[in-house]
Amino acid sequence: MRSKVTVRDFLKKKQCGERIVMVTAYDYVMARLVDMAGVDGILVGDSVAMTMLGLDSTVRIGMRTILHHLSAVSRAKPRALVVADMPFGSYEINPEDALRNAIKLVRHGAEAVKLEGGIEIFNVVERLVKAGIPVMGHIGLNPQRALVLGGYRLMGKDVDQAIKIVEDAKALEEAGVFAIVIEHTAAEVAAEVTKRVKVPTICIGSGPYCDGQILVLHDILGLSENPPYFAKVYRDLSKEIIDAVREFINEVRSGQFPSKQHYKSMRSEEYAKFIEKLSQSQS
Numbered sequence: 494m495r496s497k498v499t500v501r502d503f504l505k506k507k508q509c510g511e512r513i514v515m516v517t518a519y520d521y522v523m524a525r526l527v528d529m530a531g532v533d534g535i536l537v538g539d540s541v542a543m544t545m546l547g548l549d550s551t552v553r554i555g556m557r558t559i560l561h562h563l564s565a566v567s568r569a570k571p572r573a574l575v576v577a578d579m580p581f582g583s584y585e586i587n588p589e590d591a592l593r594n595a596i597k598l599v600r601h602g603a604e605a606v607k608l609e610g611g612i613e614i615f616n617v618v619e620r621l622v623k624a625g626i627p628v629m630g631h632i633g634l635n636p637q638r639a640l641v642l643g644g645y646r647l648m649g650k651d652v653d654q655a656i657k658i659v660e661d662a663k664a665l666e667e668a669g670v671f672a673i674v675i676e677h678t679a680a681e682v683a684a685e686v687t688k689r690v691k692v693p694t695i696c697i698g699s700g701p702y703c704d705g706q707i708l709v710l711h712d713i714l715g716l717s718e719n720p721p722y723f724a725k726v727y728r729d730l731s732k733e734i735i736d737a738v739r740e741f742i743n744e745v746r747s748g749q750f751p752s753k754q755h756y757k758s759m760r761s762e763e764y765a766k767f768i769e770k771l772s773q774s775q776s
């Protein structure tokens with residue numbers, strides 16, 4: 494059996510030039526399956542707001558929702574590193590409040606937490622790391638700030654933004670993160686960040702020049718209504734699910750289901766007595 498993945502393995506992988514692979518998962522079943530597939534890390538992402546709960550933004554959920562899904566994922570006892578998103582509102586108030594929330598996540602099974610932001614969250618990251626909680630950074634596009642950004646736009650297209658992203662990465666490294674997610678950022682900028690920091694970069698929609706890649710599981714499986722252009726849809730499970738349920742509907746309506754292997758009968762002597770008793774009680 495392969496041993497548990499830790500944050501140190503992430504660092505080692507960067508040093509050895511081995512690519513890191515992560516996906517999101519939000520429940521016991523999917524956590525078990527993606528772990529069996531062999532991912533290095535599972536993110537209990539705040540994307541659960543859209544993928545599972547039908548909300549329009551990650552800012553709509555808080556600690557209670559993440560804790561609920563994290564508990565389910567951790568019950569699968571994955572070999573992969575379990576990282577939990579700190580939801581909007583759980584780390585912005587002050588570092589002590591952030592620490593209280595991060596501790597709750599760890600108590601519910603997180604082996605690391607992920608926070609969106611750069612230089613502006615330096616103190617928070619430092620506080621969590623000093624308390625013994627591994628932190629994954631998240632720069633480039635920060636969906637929790639989409640209201641300020643005016644949407645989910647590509648980041649790092651101009652020099653000023655690109656420099657700011659590199660500076661954010663350096664600040665997070667100094668604050669003690671063990672890895673950095675770079676989301677929806679020009680590939681050249683992600684490549685420069687990857688060269689300039691010692692911790693691994695894990696990209697989503699930021700090109701191939703990173704130390705690893707992460708995708709939202711529902712996008713990979715064809716379960717998202719509108720997957721982003723940068724996500725590859727590897728299977729169409731929506732079609733599989735619709736087809737399977739349609740077959741069930743048809744078989745029930747036509748009387749094909751349930752068939753002999755799906756039910757059990759009484760012994761014939763017992764059945765005869767049963768009918769006898771029924772006829773006596775009705776007469």
Ligand code: KIV
Nearest residue numbers: 517538539540697709
């Ligand atoms: O919540 C999430 O799924 C994420 C990924 C986009 C990295 O943060």
